[in-house]
Amino acid sequence: MNTTHAYAAADAKSPLAPFEFKRRDLRDHDVQMDVLFCGVCHSDLHTARNEWKNAVYPVVPGHEIVGRVTAIGPEVTKYKVGDLVGVGCLVDSCRTCASCAEGLEQYCENGFVGTYNGPDRITGENTYGGYSTNLVVDEEFVLRVPPNLDPAGVAPLLCAGITTYSPLRTWGAGPGKKVGIVGLGGLGHMGVKLAHAMGAHVVLFTTSASKVEDAKRLGADEVVISKNAGEMAAHANSFDLIVNTVAAQHDLNPFIGLLKRDGTLTLVGAPEHDHPSPQVFNLIFKRRRLAGSLIGGIAETQEMLDFCGEHGITADIEMIPMQKINDAYERMLKSDVKYRFVIDLDSLRK
Ligand code: NAP
Ligand code: ZN
Ligand code: ZN
DSSP, X not given: OOEEEEEEBSSSSSOOEEEEEEOOOOOTTXXXXXXXXXXXXXXXXXXXXXXXXXXXXXXXXXXXXXXXXXXXXXXXXXOOTTOEEEEXXXXXXXXXXXXXXXXXXXXXXTOOEESSSOOOTTTOOOOOXXXXXXXXXXXXXXXXXXXXXXXXXXXXXXXXHHHHHHHHHHTTOSTTOEXXXXXXXXXXXXXHHHHHXXXXXXXXXXXOGGGHHHHHHHTOSEEEETTOHHHHHTTTTOEEEEEEOOSSOOXXXXXHTTEEEEEEEEEOOOOSSOOOOOOHHHHHTTTOEEEXXXXXXXXXXXXXXXXXXXXXXXOOEEEEEGGGHHHHHHHHHTTOOSSEEEEETHHHHO
């Protein structure tokens, strides 16, 4: 295998910088691809800076990957050289536990293998993600990209898309349901598009007054500035489901108060510091539920991609060369991205 060019964090404090390594030789079921595009997820930043206290350095982030197949192992049946493919947050799991058997590899009881921050199940080596020129992944963890969609706009579907699609499906978003999305970032803007396409009445909650018009264009029926108590009160006791994508610690009580009886607030945002515990009475008086959700399994990720193909849905992106990644992280922290950075990996091949 040729040298792979990448960007890595060497430790929690250093900016990402060029890093070279070699991908493994192809195993029987491996697919090798040139990475074309890789989305920039807030989880990349959390991991590079060790905010979740689990980083193994060097960290090569990136789990919103679209690539072109360049070689296949001898037993591969699902893909051939030249195919346009996707890779999300998972590259392996035990494949035998109850969760894996149900297609819920993200909840693998023996621990899934992340696209980065591994470890690989066979060698124990750290996995390196999509901020790199090529990738080698078992075919069972490779996705088909709908041919009618712009490949750069597809990349963010592999994490931001599936992470919002899965809870929307799990909690029944659809016609007749009032669904809230909290935060208009990478995940949030996909949540708005997907919930709208599923036929729900969609309300977007934002802290940024400047995003109101965009939210409506993306598919929100209503937009609420969440800092405005009066606007929030107008929606009390009315939501079936609220999906909270916020990447920072905040008070959950104002959102729980918007749920109707038996409504659910599902957390997908994974901030460095936990939210303060919500008021107990706010939950028990209306049998409200506070839940969490982690990305999605491989089958559901393919279902989401196919759904996006049918509905013509991709992410709204700002393309950057790899060399701009540290600026992109600073802008993401200021909520200054509309609405996902995507790295053009040709910038590392020159
Ligand atoms: P992002 O693009 O940075 O978006 C986060 C949004 O949250 C911002 O655009 C902003 O929206 C809002 N926000 C940020 N700081 C806030 C604050 N202090 N108070 C209130 N709102 C704030 O991030 P992302 O890539 O969408 O990721 C969001 C979170 O989900 C991250 O923590 C990430 O690690 C996590 N995540 C979880 C999963 C999972 O499986 N559960 C998967 C992927 C990512 P407004 O400007 O509209 O307020
Ligand atoms: Zn992600
Ligand atoms: Zn398993």
